[in-house]
Amino acid sequence: MRLETETWTDAAAVETDLALLPVGSTEQHGPHAPLGTDTVDAEAVATAAADRYDDPVVVAPAVPVGVAEEHREFAGTLWTSASTFRAYVRDIVRSLAAHGWDRVVVVNGHGGNAAALGEVTARIVRHDDAYAVPFTWFDEVGEHSSEMGHAGPLETSLLQHVNPGAVRADRIDDAATGGSDRWGEWQGRVNLAVDSHEFTENGVVGDPRSASAERGEELLDLAASALCALLDAVRERDPRPRVGE
Template identity: 70%
Template sequence: MHLSEATWTDAASVDTDLAILPVGSTEQHGPHAPLGTDALTAAAVADAGATAFDGEVVVAPTIPVGVAEEHRRFAGTLWVSPDTFRANVRETVQSLAHHGWDRVVVVNGHGGNVDPLREVCATISRTDDAYAVPFTWFDSVDAPDMGHGGPEETSLVQHLDADLVREDRLDEAAEGAADGWGEWVSGVNLAYDSDEFSENGTVGDPREASAERGERLLDDASEALAALLAAVRDRDLS
């Protein structure tokens, strides 16, 4: 059940303590992919995982702004501080738990959210009346070319809504892309912002993307999420 589509009476009748909270980002993904890529993909994986799951689960609305200041030089990027992001996630989970959905999987689509999510889910589970775990979809699948606005993310967006990918800008995106994330010396990334190493914000070659590849990624991520949902549902929290 999607809370954004349900009435309060629908929500009151749900017999489950399990919920999904998608979180993403609104940030640049090169000249070819939409600013909402991370929120769009997180929501899609959440939906597909809920469908694949053998049981009932509540799906909360997506949190669309995350920890993304590293993309601040590119127009349209929005961000909040890690503290604000953690507070938003924590208080949303507390709201879910208030209604009895106190086992929460936070489905994430943005790399900058990973560390804050691990921290806040630990805090929730240790001190609040809820249990929460983070699930970053691209860490659950075989995505060696993940990059940023690269072939993996571009493929998934092409599968979800091909019109959102500007096919006529793929060459431009590839020509201005970095091969990898950051400037590394002695195990240290010298760059803090993405424009320091990528001319147009892209990392990886999005010309290698395809809708078929995106479909496979979504299938694999949804299966992984369904397995995690089952583990969270069955976990002994006593």
Template identity: 70%
Template structure:
């Protein structure tokens, strides 16, 4: 059940304690992919998993702005501080839990959100009337995750499968020519770059030309299957209800 499409009476009839909360970002993804890529992909993975799951689950509306100041040099990028992001996620989970959906998986589509999500989900599970775990979709695609990049093969492939009209196919070559080979500027296993503009001319990392729609279909299947496995584990897990 998608909360944004349901009525309150539909929601009241839901017989589950499990919810998915997609979170993404509004940030540059090169000249060929939309600013809303991360929210779109997180939402698509959550929806696919909810359809494949053998049980009822509530899917909350996606949170579209995240921790993305590293892309600030590229027009259209929006960001909030980690503190604001953590607070927003925590309070959203609290409102889900108020209605009885107190086992929440935060389905993430943006790498910059990962540290804050790990922290806030731990805080929720320790101290609030809910249990929350983070799941980042591109960590659930097996060995393909090594091709992640940014606006590169994986994101472009998934977009070509779920939202093909949003990919500017006539700009793929431009995206490829201005792309970096890897994320960051590394010395002694330390990334010296603070912002993406320091190492990529147009915001892209990796070759988006390698991201076919067929690959996107496979990625969605892998990411959603991994999420379903996590959903089954969360639904069946016994939690210590004593909050410390």
């Protein structure tokens, strides 16, 4: 049940403890994919899982701006501080819980959000009347996950499947040749780079030429299955706070 398109009376009638909160980003995704890629992908995974789950699942509207300052040198990228992002996500989860949807999976589409989501969901579990846990879709797609990159084959494929018109097919060759083959500038196990423009000329990491809508369909299926399995586990968790404020 997507809150954006329901009435409050239908929301009041839904019987479930489970909610999904998609979180994305507005940030550069190379010359071939839109700035909203992470938001579109996170929302697609959340909706697909809710559609196939046996019981009703509430899907909240997607959070469109996250922790993305690492892409600040590329036009159109927006970001918040980690503390603002954590506070905003926490308030949304609390408001979901106030309606009885107190077991929440935060469905994440952007690697830069992951640390902040781990911190805020732990805080929610410890202190709030809700249980929450993050799920980053591209970590949950089996052996594909090793090819993640940025605006590379995974994100491009999923977009080609869920929103075919969004990918600029005529720029994929340029996207590949102006990109980097790995994230960061490494000395041993230390990443010397802070921002993505330091190691990728056009913002891409990985080779989007191996993307396809068929692969996107498979990725969506894998991610939605993993998310449904997670919902099975999350519905058994106790939403009561573990410690006082």
